[in-house]
Amino acid sequence: MRIEELTLEEWEDEFPADGFGVFHRPEALQVLEEYWSGRLLLYGGYRGEQLVGLMPLFVRTIAGVTAVLSPPPGFSVPRLGPILLPASPKPHKRERTNREFVEQVLEKVGADDPLTLVGTVATPAYADPRPFRWHGFDVEPRFTYSIDLADRDIDDVMMSFSKDLRTEIRDAQELPLTVSVADVDAAAFVYDRYQDRFEEQGLSMPTSRDFAIDLVHALGDHARVYVVEGPDGERLSGILVLYSDEVAYSWMGGTPAYYEGTSVNGLLEKHLMSDILTEPELESIVAYDLGNANKEQLVEQKSKYAPELVSHYELKSGPLMSVAKRVYQELTY
Structure with a gap:
């Protein structure tokens, strides 16, 4: 070699x-x-x-x-x-x-x-x-959460969610909310909300705003900005989703957001998974990676989506x- x-x-x-x-x-x-x-x-x-x-x-x-x-x-x-x-x-x-x-x-x-x-x-x-x-x-196992989307429809995927998450999504569907793929410039909104969440927890945002925006622009069709809006067009929440050949990655966003007391993020996640399952340009995607499963404080919320725990390795x-x-x-x- x-x-x-x-x-x-x-x-x-x-x-x-x-x-x-x-x-x-x-x-x-x-x-x-x-x-x-x-x-x-x-x-x-x-x-x-x-x-x-x-x-x-x-x-x-x-x-x-x-x-x-x-x-x-x-x-x-x-x-x-x-x-x-x-x-x-x-x-x-x-x-x-x-x-x-x-x-x-x-x-x-x-x-x-x-x-x-x-x-x-x-x-x-x-x-x-x-x-x-x-x-x-040194070899240390690390973990991520992944939702299997191969040969499934959105109803099948939702049936695996926890009961309270399904209820939350149904309640959000009854509200005057709109979920859409926004222009890549909306990446700034998602980043800012994400940064606010870090600051609320006394943490420093690990990534610069310019880098996040430039990355989404550079990836073109391999990145999408999903947002959920209220009836007046106000953006409530969003997710930056990145795509490899077979996996969609929830990279940034999904910070807690509510409309009339109902969480909107379950609806947001359902919509982007439905797109993966139905849009021809995303037909090669067979899994949705929810990201970090190493922090205990994140596990309870992410586990409501019934993801598979997937291991990988950190090598130092x-x-x-x-x-x-x-x-x-x-x-x-």
Whole structure:
């Protein structure tokens, strides 16, 4: 196997038809590169002319210490990491491809150097993190929630929701509310509401407004801004939804909002899932990712949608990585 450093244009040319996360898309990587205060390295692994692996890495050096990260902190990118594209379905060949690709990428970035810190949070598609463990990395399971939408209709999906959520949605449907896909400029509204929610909880918003808006613009048809409005056109709530090949991601928004005492977010979520199930341009989408299932305070609300708990992995080269990520996040902007 050989490892080649790719340009963003070459990454786009080599980009697979499936098996990737939305932030692997070249449009997303380009926006991340524009905002990241460091370098973007794009690696491709080849057997002969056959592409077998891809890895985006964000690199920055401060005070002699180099951090190599995927995803970079400070942008609300939940997962990134390697994409494996083994040519053979045989398990032993897939394992060899994974092992050799990881080994050679880590060698490329100098992961054995004590002044180089490497960390990645992989997508659920990257199911075998053992090569990182064998290289001395800490391997920690992480979790997200996903709603299976394959071969279902919206009534079937809703029947799996909790009773109180179904009641909430039915009540909202009786009100003079409108749910629609808004112009991408409405991303600013969703961001501002999301930021307000963070501030109410005494937290700092991890992502800049400009980055969020630029990302939605750059993704084009792979992003939508859903909003719910009252009868006077006042926007009550919204969600920024991003799309990979098979998965829709609830990226930002969905903050608590009410009309005449009734929550409007269940109606919002139902509408966007109904679109996935009925619109031809979204027919490849088979799951809706509700996001973070690691925080206890978020679990009760998200579990009302009867999602599947899906695991993935955070891989860190050592205990200093957590400290480094916090420092880098503070220095991102």
